[in-house]
Amino acid sequence: MATAQPGAAPAPRPLLSLSDVSVTFGGVKALKGVSFEVMPGEVHCLAGENGSGKSTLIKVITGVYRPDGEARISFDGEVYDHMTPVAAQAAGIRVIWQDLALFPEMSVAENIAFQEVVGGRPRRVDHGAMRETARKVLARLGTSLDLDLPLRDYSIARRQIVAIARALVGEAKIIFMDEPTASLTQAETNHLLDIVRTLSREGIAVVFVSHRLAEVIEISDRMTVLRDGRLVGVYPAKEMTPSRITELMTGRTFDANVRARSHGAAPAVLAVEGLTRPGEFEDVSLVVRRGETLGITGLLGAGRTELALTLFGMRRPHAGTIRLDGKPVRFRSNRDAIRAGIAYLSEDRLSLGLIQPQSIADNLVIASLGKVMTGGLISRRRKEGLVARWVGELGIKIGRQEDAVSTLSGGNQQRVAIAKWLATDPRLLILDAPTVGVDVGARAGIFDIVARLAAEGLAIILISDELPEVYYNADRVLHMARGRIVGEYDPRSVTLPELEAAVYA
């Protein structure tokens, strides 16, 4: 094993080195001439906002994507013009995706050691050997778990350890961890960092892939920052501060104008009091006024989406009241909520927000079909007219209305999803992570639309875990943690780093 220590001078020869990597998807450059280098045993941060190209870079390294023309990848002394998933696995490259990709119904031992029995020629499953492998790997991590319990009985933090253990089976040389701390508590994060230190001492390089680095920066050696598919730079981790990282990732300095305005005098559109769903959120009270954009932020699992779904009538509150324009409402389904003027843009555009294989037109009119019907039948003319109107209004770039919505770029898809809800004439629009999977360049356009809608008097709730998004685009920011609202901030009177310090503390 190599011997580099964290913080020690890097060994002369990098373990992994890529130069001049570009990746193009249907004319869109996801990576533009990016170089990337990791030393043996190094703890490295790969930082960038959603859509900056982090995942694309990992997928190049693991052979999922093939880079354009000139790229060179060298790993552990071998040079490749492109990787393949099999070669990457064999060479010791491992990735732990945020969703962990484990089998919840199978035991801990099976999850860790299943690679020993899949592939190759058929043979008997040796449960004893599997348990032994699993036990050894867990011991290396200084952990022991009940090997026979199904994984679903364990918390997210424990599952993450299982995922790490699985990555270590065979000769792992580098492990990429995708947003590893997104759903961990502080204590769990500390345990994870201990494990990473152990790996690093064994000479295994660890790359944190994240847009939230406050927790991992202290044990990191270097940081590579990507923005909009380009390399911003490589920096010693010791020199980085949260505000500097944000600056590098967003390319904006903090004196950029915040959009926040005061709406104290405007009538409340939505007033929520003491809203509770045990296990999801507790005692949530908030007000959104006409023309106001209320930001809600917090870590993954803080209860933001659950709250939004309750406001949208898809879940029943256990306690508390929801008032719309002063009148208490109780929704039996989201159809009631839509009729009452509430719209909810799902965080999961691919599987919940839009019906991907169906047409742009059908996706756009699905929530407001009544408007295009005459005498009980759908009028083609009215439908085309309504779709054309919204396509024009939101500047959506489409070929034909009948094209599948999946043929559009992320930004244009999101505009279709927003148009779908605007067509229902909502009074309150809940935007849940509206820029996920949207190019950095197209995000400003989405927020321009949001600002315009707010100016027209729409009340908006903007949910996002990208702090700069809520900071720059909301009038007020609520911080949610463990199901409660724990803080309220006015972007005009706090700086972004102060807000980050409060949320990530």
Place this chain on the structure above:
Amino acid sequence: MTSPFMVLPLKRPPQGLSADLAGPLAAFVMVMLVFSLATPRFLSSATFGSVAFQLPELGLLTLAMLLPILTGGLNLAITFTANIAGLTVAWVLHQNGGVNAGPEAFALGVVLALAAGAASGLVMGLVIAFSRAHPILVSLAMMIFLRGLGEFLTRGGDISGFPAFIRPLGHGMVLGVPVPLIVFLACAGLWHLMLSRTRLGFNIYMIGSNSAAARYSGVDTRKVIVLVYTLSGLMCAIAGIIMMARFNSVRVGHGEAYLLITVLACFLGGVDPFGGFGRAVPVVVALVVLQLLSSGLNLLGASQHLATAVWGMLLVAVMVLRWLAGQVAAALERRRRR
């Protein structure tokens, strides 16, 4: 009722108005061509007469199968639902004098038969919509239940002895067009209108592609599923009544072989087996092709069993041709982009 939406890149781009019709129409032209060259007797009114009388039974059952498939489900109980509906009419007629029963008894029987068919669908729809059990299992259970019930009630035999005035429903002509064909075309037209122009039709396609996303958009997915299976059951009842009039008897198990042929006809008609895409008109054309094929082989002296084998071959050939067409289209697309 859709599989988790895992493969995101366009499963199938929506096609122009007639693209899904091209395949069945090409098959139609080919069948016409081959058989008229093979035997001069093919292009005769006898051939088309036999097609016109045989098409409606299979056709009505196929319409009953179409809706569940479009939602990503299946209704395996269609043939036995049709039998039970026929049995209901027969029972009412027998209670009212058998061969001497009057038209009002028949009318009552028809109403009860439609109700029985709808009830069979309603129960399946409710179970599928609320328990989220797989449509194959639910309709399989219903199929077994109906078969058992029907065989118990009829003791496995034929029920016959109906008044003469129902015969025209199976064998009569109006202006030279067989009555069963009129009933079928009316039902197909209704299905076409429902699928292309009504809220229910719109929602069927949306649910078939992605039920969860449809629900998030405010579609009452449960109501749609319940309606789909109820309408499917209703269509089975119509098929059952026509079958009864054609054979002048009811027998549980009659038409059982049609079950999988209806699925075949849907796929030949360009319906997506996973739901979300497919129209009534191409399915009707596909039905005509299947029927012509079987009549043509019959004329050539081939056995009915061979016709069935050819139907199977046809489906495989269509799959391969579709795959090839997809490859060619993709290659052209790549060339265009370059």
